[in-house]
Amino acid sequence: xxxxxxxxxxxxxxxxxxxxxxxxxxxxxxxxxxxxxxxxxxxxxxxxxxxxxxxxxxxxxxxxxxxxxxxxxxxxxxxxxxxxxxxxxxxxxxxxxxxxxxxxxxxxxxxxxxxxxxxxxxxxxxxxxxxxxxxxxxxxxxxxxxxxxxxxxxxxxxxxxxxxxxxxxxxxxxxxxxxxxxxxxxxxxxxxxxxxxxxxxxxxxxxxxxxxxxxxxxxxxxxxxxxxxxxxxxxxxxxxxxxxxxxxxxxxxxxxxxxx
Numbered sequence: 001x002x003x004x005x006x007x008x009x010x011x012x013x014x015x016x017x018x019x020x021x022x023x024x025x026x027x028x029x030x031x032x033x034x035x036x037x038x039x040x041x042x043x044x045x046x047x048x049x050x051x052x053x054x055x056x057x058x059x060x061x062x063x064x065x066x067x068x069x070x071x072x073x074x075x076x077x078x079x080x081x082x083x084x085x086x087x088x089x090x091x092x093x094x095x096x097x098x099x100x101x102x103x104x105x106x107x108x109x110x111x112x113x114x115x116x117x118x119x120x121x122x123x124x125x126x127x128x129x130x131x132x133x134x135x136x137x138x139x140x141x142x143x144x145x146x147x148x149x150x151x152x153x154x155x156x157x158x159x160x161x162x163x164x165x166x167x168x169x170x171x172x173x174x175x176x177x178x179x180x181x182x183x184x185x186x187x188x189x190x191x192x193x194x195x196x197x198x199x200x201x202x203x204x205x206x207x208x209x210x211x212x213x214x215x216x217x218x219x220x221x222x223x224x225x226x227x228x229x230x231x232x233x234x235x236x237x238x239x240x241x242x243x244x245x246x247x248x249x250x251x252x253x254x255x256x257x258x259x260x
Contacts, residue, residue: 074239074247075174077140079189080155081234081251094193095202097236101138101158101176102190104183110138112161119163120180134180137165137244142172152235152252165244177244189238189246192260205253209234 080100100106107113116136123133139160159173160166166175178185194202237249237257250259 069241074241076249077142077174077176077238077240077246078153078155079236079238081236094191097190097192099187099189099236100155101140101178102185102187104180104185107138107158107161107185110158110161116161116163117180135163136178136180136185137162137175138178138185139166139169139173139175140240141170151255152257153237155235174240175244176240176246187246189236189248192248192251198258202253202258205256206234209254 082098082100082102104113104117120134120136138158139162140156141159142156143154156174165177169175176187178187234251234253236251239247239249241247248260250257252258
């Protein structure tokens with residue numbers, strides 16, 4: 001059934017002369033729905049994305065930059081190694097060395113060691129192994145001028161140990177930074193990568209030198225070792241920077257110098 005239009009109920013007179021009572025009220029306009037509130041634009045995150053990457057890149061670049069600065073401005077120091085087994089440490093592409101200042105037993109007579117060791121042990125007891133600060137500094141003194149001109153050069157002598165970096169040193173002294181770990185001191189100078197083509201040659205020479213010239217540990221590390229070449233056939237040359245960091249340069253096998 002078709003609904004009637006509203007005007008169909010009006011007479012012809014009402015259509016001609018409409019009155020307020022005969023007018024059909026117009027429908028009220030419906031209000032438009034309110035627009036949802038606009039949320040603030042999210043912050044620009046591209047900068048936050050790059051910050052961690054830039055920080056990681058800076059840390060990676062810091063190591064070679066610091067090493068290059070130490071290499072250019074550091075003091076050249078000669079360290080005495082302890083006897084090594086070349087066929088054990090040269091199995092890979094690197095050599096692992098230890099020095100006479102790497103063991104706490106050889107530093108017991110050096111001034112400052114007792115206080116430093118007590119401080120390190122107390123600090124380790126207060127904190128966890130991974131968070132405790134185990135840094136120490138070994139002050140090394142250059143040999144006399146006549147001993148320094150030998151081949152291979154005479155090793156430097158440890159004359160003091162401290163927890164804090166020494167700021168007042170003699171002209172012939174440097175402070176080498178180390179890390180105390182399980183009665184040993186690590187200087188980050190223990191691993192050197194060697195060219196593969198010379199590995200066997202160096203193995204053989206180290207073995208021959210140590211068999212012909214056995215090195216006895218020096219009972220008093222504060223005393224300079226003999227100037228005889230047979231007492232120190234294997235010494236390492238490093239650069240030590242102003243903050244105590246060391247960078248390896250090379251080592252001597254008797255009269256042959258091998259650069260890293």
